Amino acid sequence: MNRKLWIAGQYLKYRMLSKTKFKVHSPFVYQLYTDIILNNSRHSDFEKIEEQRSILLRQRSLLETTDFGAFSSGNAYKTRFRQVKNITRHSSLRPKDARLVYHLVKEAKPETILEMGTAMGISTMYIAMAAPESKIVTMEGCAVIGEKARENFNKFKLDNIDMVLGNFNNSLTKTLSKFDRLDFVLIDGNHRKKPTLDYFMSILPKLHAGSIVLIDDIHWSKEMLQAWNTIRQHPDVTVSIDLFKAGILLFRKDIAKENHILRF
Numbered sequence: 001m002n003r004k005l006w007i008a009g010q011y012l013k014y015r016m017l018s019k020t021k022f023k024v025h026s027p028f029v030y031q032l033y034t035d036i037i038l039n040n041s042r043h044s045d046f047e048k049i050e051e052q053r054s055i056l057l058r059q060r061s062l063l064e065t066t067d068f069g070a071f072s073s074g075n076a077y078k079t080r081f082r083q084v085k086n087i088t089r090h091s092s093l094r095p096k097d098a099r100l101v102y103h104l105v106k107e108a109k110p111e112t113i114l115e116m117g118t119a120m121g122i123s124t125m126y127i128a129m130a131a132p133e134s135k136i137v138t139m140e141g142c143a144v145i146g147e148k149a150r151e152n153f154n155k156f157k158l159d160n161i162d163m164v165l166g167n168f169n170n171s172l173t174k175t176l177s178k179f180d181r182l183d184f185v186l187i188d189g190n191h192r193k194k195p196t197l198d199y200f201m202s203i204l205p206k207l208h209a210g211s212i213v214l215i216d217d218i219h220w221s222k223e224m225l226q227a228w229n230t231i232r233q234h235p236d237v238t239v240s241i242d243l244f245k246a247g248i249l250l251f252r253k254d255i256a257k258e259n260h261i262l263r264f
Ligand SMILES: C[S@@+](CC[C@H](N)C(=O)[O-])C[C@H]1O[C@@H](n2cnc3c(N)ncnc32)[C@H](O)[C@@H]1O
Pocket: 066, 067, 068, 069, 070, 090, 091, 092, 093, 094, 116, 117, 118, 119, 120, 121, 122, 123, 124, 139, 140, 141, 142, 145, 166, 167, 168, 169, 188, 189, 190, 191
């Protein structure tokens, strides 16, 4: 079956299974859902970033990019010319999901943040504006794309972002060694099952009861759904929340293991 059709089927299933706030019984998840996930409030930061996204979405200039994620094959990285506007359109978190990341970060006040998958830096900018005091490391395989993201960070004087260039498979261990613990992690790159599982297992020793992990594109493919289903069942994960596009993982010890599928 073609992937788009498969995703449409997954979305129908999600719409049938997902709960609204009236069906959430856990007080903790109810509060997280109503106060943060469904938080509709706007912030002037959003306008600044979305204005920048619009500028990028108009740029026809070509970048010679290297594919690292699900479109690459093994270590034989393919290079191709892509317009800035297309990279931005196809790679960046949607405004709605980026606002979710912002609200989660703003509320959780993480001191240490790791993002796997920078692209144009749209999600990184949401994170950095929500957490100007935090230590943020964002990882990107394609140096040319990373350079473009850096221009965006410089434009907004976001100087708490450290970018690590290189394939996650080679750079993650060293990057993790810079952290004693990770408070917030966004996994948004290399949408394949095994790498996603491997990245989760690599970051796990740095996570603690208060950590939040957000995995994007959990219904992007069968492989990503399998990875999500395996990860959410890990004994260290207590609460998992499927919002269709993204999944949230929590590790609190004071609450029973629960998986929620919530309307978003
Ligand atoms: C979906 S985009 C990230 C979008 C970004 N988080 C945002 O919302 O603005 C994924 C990025 O991860 C990078 N990537 C994918 N697999 C990678 C790998 N194995 N190593 C390094 N970078 C990788 C890609 O080059 C791409 O730019």
